[in-house]
Amino acid sequence: MAKEVKExxxxxxxxxxxxxxxxxxxxxxxxxxxxxxxxxxxxxxITHKRxxxxxxxxxxxxxxxxKERQKDLQLCISHLSAIYPKVAHRICTSAKDAEKIRLDIxxxxx
Numbered sequence: 001m002a003k004e005v006k007e008x009x010x011x012x013x014x015x016x017x018x019x020x021x022x023x024x025x026x027x028x029x030x031x032x033x034x035x036x037x038x039x040x041x042x043x044x045x046i047t048h049k050r051x052x053x054x055x056x057x058x059x060x061x062x063x064x065x066x067k068e069r070q071k072d073l074q075l076c077i078s079h080l081s082a083i084y085p086k087v088a089h090r091i092c093t094s095a096k097d098a099e100k101i102r103l104d105i106x107x108x109x110x
Contacts, residue, residue, distance in 0.1 A: 040072070
């Protein structure tokens with residue numbers, strides 16, 4: 001019997017596929033804890049090699065909720081996006097959600 005792929009793995013794979021289109025995708029895995037100074041950072045950061053954009057993506061799957069430091073970072077990113085409209089923060093709850101975020105990035109909506 002095949003092992004079921006975790007939703008977070010599916011999400012990461014969707015975002016990593018963007019690298020074929022000149023995007024740089026940084027994924028910070030929960031399998032390898034971040035240093036204390038980086039706690040609360042988003043699960044993914046996506047930017048383009050030639051276009052000015054930066055999308056911070058936080059995975060929130062199932063009962064996972066935003067921690068205080070993550071909320072603070074989200075607020076800081078929203079301040080940046082008020083000045084730089086191609087900077088955004090998104091919350092991803094499923095692979096389907098990741099597909100929508102990826103499409104929005106490709107279409108320049110974020």
